[in-house]
Amino acid sequence: MTSPTPLRSAPLRTEQIILFRSSTQIFAISSGSVQEVRSVDSLAGSAAELSDSSVKKVRHVLRRTDRTLYVVNSALHFGLRPSPAALIFLLRRSRAALLVDGIEKMTTMTRLQALPPAYCNEERLWYRGLTVLDQNVIPVVNPLGFLTNEELLQLDAIANPVVAEASPAVNETGLSL
16 A cells, blocks of 8 residues: 655745835835836936826836836825835836835745735725735735826826926937037
């Protein structure tokens, strides 16, 4: 008689995440979705202000090579008390850059729980799910959930003249004027 083979559990799928602070809350984002982390001070000269934005969480636009990025204030996005941001996350495959107060730490997530039904409406777009770290429940943000298609259309309509004004004028020979 052969003994039954022991059940093997599937190996845990891990994901590197960045824990960041916005106002008084801690959130997580996949480190693979963050292309670059910069100091807010380092982008001071390259961001153009959007004064007429109907999207209140966006006040600045960045032009990066072939992409226009809209700078989303994470505290305003999540409905938190505004706080001074120190860092900006330039996100991959997104037209949003994210203002955050700071990075708590980088760590590994082994389990992503589905959102409970209490998360409804736009919140379901903001988050990929929840994870537990050190006995704390941490929302894991969806990097594509910071700006809706409608918001992007509104911002594009406002930003095109702003980006054109911020770009140096070029004559027919390709030289800056």
